[in-house]
Amino acid sequence: KAGVTQTPRYLIKTRGQQVTLSCSPISGHRSVSWYQQTPGQGLQFLFEYFSETQRNKGNFPGRFSGRQFSNSRSEMNVSTLELGDSALYLCASSLTTGKTQYFGPGTRLLVL
Amino acid sequence: GQQLNQSPQSMFIQEGEDVSMNCTSSSIFNTWLWYKQDPGEGPVLLIALYKAGELTSNGRLTAQFGITRKDSFLNISASIPSDVGIYFCAGHLQMDSNYQLIWGAGTKLIIKP
Numbered sequence: 001k002a003g004v005t006q007t008p009r010y011l012i013k014t015r016g017q018q019v020t021l022s023c024s025p026i027s028g029h030r031s032v033s034w035y036q037q038t039p040g041q042g043l044q045f046l047f048e049y050f051s052e053t054q055r056n057k058g059n060f061p062g063r064f065s066g067r068q069f070s071n072s073r074s075e076m077n078v079s080t081l082e083l084g085d086s087a088l089y090l091c092a093s094s095l096t097t098g099k100t101q102y103f104g105p106g107t108r109l110l111v112l
Numbered sequence: 113g114q115q116l117n118q119s120p121q122s123m124f125i126q127e128g129e130d131v132s133m134n135c136t137s138s139s140i141f142n143t144w145l146w147y148k149q150d151p152g153e154g155p156v157l158l159i160a161l162y163k164a165g166e167l168t169s170n171g172r173l174t175a176q177f178g179i180t181r182k183d184s185f186l187n188i189s190a191s192i193p194s195d196v197g198i199y200f201c202a203g204h205l206q207m208d209s210n211y212q213l214i215w216g217a218g219t220k221l222i223i224k225p
Contacts, residue, residue: 004154033213042217043155043200056212090154098204098211100145103154 002027004093004104012110018079021107025072025093031055032074033101034066035090043090049074050097078109086111118201118216125191126224133199133219134185141203142211144177144184149198149218158199159186188221196223 005024013019025032033056034046045058049068066076072093078085088108092101118135125131135144143162147155159170161177161184168175175186184203188195201216 043215045213045215056210088152092154098142098206100143100157100160101202101213102157103147106152106154108152 004091004102006089006091006104006107008107009105010108010110012112013081014112015081015083017081018077019081019109020075020077021089021091021109023074023076023091023093023104025074025091026102029093029095029102030072031094031097031099032068032072033092033094034074034076035092036060037088037090037106038086046076048097055097081111083111085109116201116203116214116216118219120219121217122220122222124222124224127191127193129191131188131191131195131221132185133201134183135201135203135216136183137203137214138182139205139214140181141184141205141214142181143204144175145202145204145213146173146175146184146186147200147202149200151197155200191221191223193223196221 007022031050033048035043048056052068063079068074088106090106092103094101116135116137145160146158149155159175164181165179166177172189198218198220200218204211
């Protein structure tokens with residue numbers, strides 16, 4: 001089975017721009033979670049989607065949004081980028097909510 | 113919010129030494145998970161624990177689900193250079209009808225030359 005895939009792997013943007021990141025879960029997995037990780041920091045939970053519905057949400061501003069499609073693929077969007085948004089964005093999939101999560105390789109975003 | 117206290121924050125060890133790290137909480141967890149993250153990569157699942165008291169091994173790694181369901185430990189025996197990385201614990205907490213995955217802050221393992 002293919003693992004979780006994330007595109008793009010690397011991205012450079014400038015302040016004020018917006019960005020969309022994509023995640024394809026493991027086949028058969030219906031839950032997708034997103035995390036932000038800044039250098040030397042742990043995993044900060046952004047949100048979780050299941051069956052195209054947001055099930056859980058972390059403590060991030062409204063500039064961070066996401067969605068899930070009927071094939072369980074998910075996208076997250078960050079609008080009006082700030083320098084502090086530079087981070088590794090990780091996507092994890094699981095069979096359903098509350099089950100073991102498997103991570104993709106991440107998208108490294110640099111905001112200049 | 114809910115927190116997992118993971119310790120130690122970092123460890124400097126010699127190759128060949130055994131390593132022990134743990135996570136504790138004041139809340140009761142339904143599962144405990146241990147992940148390892150290499151620089152610039154996503155965390156990789158090492159061991160998943162589903163039952164209080166469960167002791168599970170994966171090669172040189174051994175993890176236990178505490179009997180009180182409030183803690184877990186991970187041991188690595190005879191460390192080797194490729195063990196270097198950040199180890200995260202995570203646990204599923206039931207909140208109303210939802211399960212929330214709570215993460216520890218990570219233990220950075222460094223092997224002294």
